[in-house]
Amino acid sequence: xxxxxxxxxxxxxxMGQEVTLRCKPISGHDxxxxxxxxMMRGLELLIYFNNNVPIDDSGMPEDRFSxxxxxxxxxxxxxxxxxxxxxxxxxxxxxxxxxxxEAFFGQGTRLTVV
Amino acid sequence: xxxxxxxxxxxxxxxxxxxxxxxxxxSVFSSLQWYRQEPGEGPVLLVTVVTGGEVKxxxxxxxxxxxxxxxxxxHITAAQPGxxxxxxxxxxxxxxxNLFFGTGTRLTVIx
Numbered sequence: 001x002x003x004x005x006x007x008x009x010x011x012x013x014x015m016g017q018e019v020t021l022r023c024k025p026i027s028g029h030d031x032x033x034x035x036x037x038x039m040m041r042g043l044e045l046l047i048y049f050n051n052n053v054p055i056d057d058s059g060m061p062e063d064r065f066s067x068x069x070x071x072x073x074x075x076x077x078x079x080x081x082x083x084x085x086x087x088x089x090x091x092x093x094x095x096x097x098x099x100x101x102e103a104f105f106g107q108g109t110r111l112t113v114v
Numbered sequence: 115x116x117x118x119x120x121x122x123x124x125x126x127x128x129x130x131x132x133x134x135x136x137x138x139x140x141s142v143f144s145s146l147q148w149y150r151q152e153p154g155e156g157p158v159l160l161v162t163v164v165t166g167g168e169v170k171x172x173x174x175x176x177x178x179x180x181x182x183x184x185x186x187x188x189h190i191t192a193a194q195p196g197x198x199x200x201x202x203x204x205x206x207x208x209x210x211x212n213l214f215f216g217t218g219t220r221l222t223v224i225x
Binding site: 033048091093097101104 | 147155156202211213216217218
C-alpha cells in the first residue's frame with residue numbers, strides 16, 4: 001500500500017477563497033482523521049470518521065470548515081472562506097480499527113492564506 | 115486543555131549524549147504511543163505501550179509507560195544526528211479511537 005496520500009502538498013491562496021484539501025486513506029482502514037498543526041497549538045484533531053460517518057467534529061474551528069467522506073477511499077476538508085489564521089499544515093491520518101489505534105499519517109498539506 | 119504535556123519543549127544536544135523526554139498527564143490512558151516527525155513529513159509511529167510499567171526498546175531508544183498509565187518517558191542513548199525531529203506522545207482510551215497528542219519535544223542533535 002502506498003500509505004495515506006494527501007493533495008496538494010502545498011497550497012497558497014488569497015483570503016476569502018475556497019480551499020479544498022484531499023485525502024486517500026490506507027485501504028481497509030476504518031477510521032480517518034483530519035489534524036491541523038501549528039507551532040503555537042501543536043497537533044489538533046479537527047474531525048474524524050468511522051466507516052465514512054463523521055463521529056466527532058468538535059475540533060472544527062468554525063462553520064467555515066467542513067469535511068466529507070463520500071466513500072472509504074476519499075475524504076475532503078474544505079475551508080470557505082479562507083482566512084490568514086487558517087495557515088497551517090493539515091494532516092490526514094488513518095487507523096485500522098477501534099482496537100488498533102496506531103495512526104498512519106499522510107505527508108500533509110501546507111496551507112498559506114495571504 | 116492540553117491533556118498531555120511534554121518536556122522539555124526544545125532540546126539541543128551534542129552527538130553521543132544521552133537524553134530523556136517526558137510525557138505527563140493527569141488522565142489515565144489505555145495505551146501510549148510515541149511518534150517522530152521530521153521536517154516536511156507526517157508523524158511516524160515508533161512504539162505503542164499498553165501495560166503500566168511496560169518498557170520497550172527500539173535500538174537506542176527506550177520507552178517506558180508509567181505504572182499508573184498517566185505518564186511515559188523516552189530515553190535515547192548516544193544520540194545521533196538522525197534522531198533529530200519532533201517527538202510526540204499520544205494517549206489512547208479503550209473504546210475510543212481518537213488519540214490525544216502531546217505538545218511535542220523538538221530535538222536537535224548536533225554533529
